[in-house]
Amino acid sequence: MMIHTIRAKLIVGFFLIFSVFFLILNVMVTKNIESSNHKIINDNLIGLKKNSTAYVRQSFMIHHFANDEVYFGQIAEEMVKDLQYDTSSEIGMYSLDGELLYSSDITLFATAGDDLKQAIEGKTAYTLSYPDGQASVHYSYPVVVDGAKVGIMRFVKDFTLLYEQSNHIQRTNITIALAVFAAAFLFSYLLSRHITVPLIKLTKASTEVMNGNLDLRITFRRKDEIGRLATNFSSMIEKIRSQFTKIEKDRDRLEQLNLTRKQFYDNVTHELKTPLTTIMGYAEIIRKNGEKDPIFFDKGMNHIIDESKRLHDMVLKLLERSMETEGSESLVLTDSGRILRDVCETMTIKAQRYRKTIHYEVEDGLLVLGHADKLRQLFINLLDNAIKYGYAHSEIHVQARRDSGSIGFTFSNQGETISPDHLARIFEPFYRADLHSKEADSIGLGLGISKEIVEEHKGSIRIASELEQINVYINIPYTNEARER
Numbered sequence: 001m002m003i004h005t006i007r008a009k010l011i012v013g014f015f016l017i018f019s020v021f022f023l024i025l026n027v028m029v030t031k032n033i034e035s036s037n038h039k040i041i042n043d044n045l046i047g048l049k050k051n052s053t054a055y056v057r058q059s060f061m062i063h064h065f066a067n068d069e070v071y072f073g074q075i076a077e078e079m080v081k082d083l084q085y086d087t088s089s090e091i092g093m094y095s096l097d098g099e100l101l102y103s104s105d106i107t108l109f110a111t112a113g114d115d116l117k118q119a120i121e122g123k124t125a126y127t128l129s130y131p132d133g134q135a136s137v138h139y140s141y142p143v144v145v146d147g148a149k150v151g152i153m154r155f156v157k158d159f160t161l162l163y164e165q166s167n168h169i170q171r172t173n174i175t176i177a178l179a180v181f182a183a184a185f186l187f188s189y190l191l192s193r194h195i196t197v198p199l200i201k202l203t204k205a206s207t208e209v210m211n212g213n214l215d216l217r218i219t220f221r222r223k224d225e226i227g228r229l230a231t232n233f234s235s236m237i238e239k240i241r242s243q244f245t246k247i248e249k250d251r252d253r254l255e256q257l258n259l260t261r262k263q264f265y266d267n268v269t270h271e272l273k274t275p276l277t278t279i280m281g282y283a284e285i286i287r288k289n290g291e292k293d294p295i296f297f298d299k300g301m302n303h304i305i306d307e308s309k310r311l312h313d314m315v316l317k318l319l320e321r322s323m324e325t326e327g328s329e330s331l332v333l334t335d336s337g338r339i340l341r342d343v344c345e346t347m348t349i350k351a352q353r354y355r356k357t358i359h360y361e362v363e364d365g366l367l368v369l370g371h372a373d374k375l376r377q378l379f380i381n382l383l384d385n386a387i388k389y390g391y392a393h394s395e396i397h398v399q400a401r402r403d404s405g406s407i408g409f410t411f412s413n414q415g416e417t418i419s420p421d422h423l424a425r426i427f428e429p430f431y432r433a434d435l436h437s438k439e440a441d442s443i444g445l446g447l448g449i450s451k452e453i454v455e456e457h458k459g460s461i462r463i464a465s466e467l468e469q470i471n472v473y474i475n476i477p478y479t480n481e482a483r484e485r
Contacts, residue, residue: 010196014188018181029173033166041159045126045139052083052153053143060145069095072143072151076101087155094152096120096142101151108156115140119152128159135163202233209237276311279304331457333479336375336407337366340400343379351387351396356413358383360398366407368476370457378453382472385447386413391468402478406459409474418465426463427451 059075076093083091084104092103098120103109118125119140126139140154221227283304286297344360351358368375386396390413397412418426427447447463454461459476 010192011189014185014192018184022177022181025177026174029170033170037159037162037166040162041126041128041137044157045137045155048087048089048139048155048157049124049141051087052155055079055083055086056143056150056153057145060150069150073101076151080104087157089158090156092154092156094119094140094154096149096151098152105156109154113138113140116152116154119154122149133160135159198230202230205233205237209240279308279311331369331371334368334370334372334375335366336368336370336409336476337362337364337400339372339375340366340379340398340409343376343383344398347380347383347387350384354387354390355392356387356390356394356396358396358398360400362398362400363402365480366400366402367479368407368457369479370476374453374456378450378474381447381450382411386411386415386470389413390415390470403475405478406475407478409472409476411472411474413470414468415470417468418463418470423463423465427461 056072056079059079060071072093073095080091080093080102081104083089090104090108092109093101094116095101098112098116100109113127115125115127115138119142122142124141126137128135128137130136135158137157137159138154139157140152142149143151143153286301289297341360341362344358344362348358383396383398390396394414397410399408399410401408427450451461454474454476457476459474461472461474464471464473
């Protein structure tokens, strides 16, 4: 319902407040005007009574008449004419029992009103009437001379001008009050629109956001609280959209990671199953035939030993991966160049089996704070990848040299170009760029472990691949004995 909106509540509230205020103001102004008019009339009539009473007493004193009603009746006509001129009022003279003796206008005094009745009873009174829109007062009081009542004087005085002025003032006040009321009501309406219109837009926007629409832009060209609210609301939508984008990316990444892990476990199962099947097969045949066939016995034992070694290598790499969250040992001063030369010489035999050669250029004194075993494992992993995935009859080049405050290691080999998509994920755990590789120990852990080793040594690693050339670049902070001490 419209009455439940903020705008409707504000308008109805302002309307009620101003209506009550207008009514109270109108009542108060009317009462004040009436009170003022009554006071003016009272003051005027009191003065009229004093003047007329003094005139009557003076007439009695000049003519040395006794204070009786007879003389009052005799001078009634004279006094009416004189007082009518002096007071600018219509006058009627009555006996003490209310009989009209003389009047300036018989039509005005033909009827006896409450004022005359009270004057007969010895009281002073007046009545106010509005014949034909004219305001007139009938004022009666007993005339007392030297303590004795001699008659009744009754005045009819016109106060139309006073009431016209009062009505004009009242109409002016009402007009001003209505103008103020209209201006205030208009202001309240505009203010309610100024407040509620942006709130309505914000409400619609919040509904859109609730329904999943985050492509909203709310801008109000105002610097008040509502403008700041709109700015904050837009910022909130932007942050929500950013969070949703991040969540979607994380979701996709998790889905891909789960898929990669599934592929990893499938590969691990296959890779572990293959040597185990070979070992079990030869073991069963040897147990059945024993040493009856020495040639087959030697061949089977050699296969069992080779497959056992291969299985052992795979299990070691899995264990290394499972221990990645364990605490690190303290770093010590280590000659990385010496370790790299030893690894290159050791891996030369395996390279020859793959019809490849290793050339290395390693400077002396390449000291780092690190773990000798982990650095050896890092170099073995990288050379092992270069050997297994490089082209046959190709050369593997290894360089290690100091550059400013770091040591740069470069491993280069010729091989199939790795696409940018694979390069972006090549360090992820369990990820393999070549899912169809038949290498037994290429289960997607070597580069992930290598990256962790480099980061543990406060270094960086990256891989570049173009034009069938693969380069691995590593930088590890350099140290020396003097710094260590």
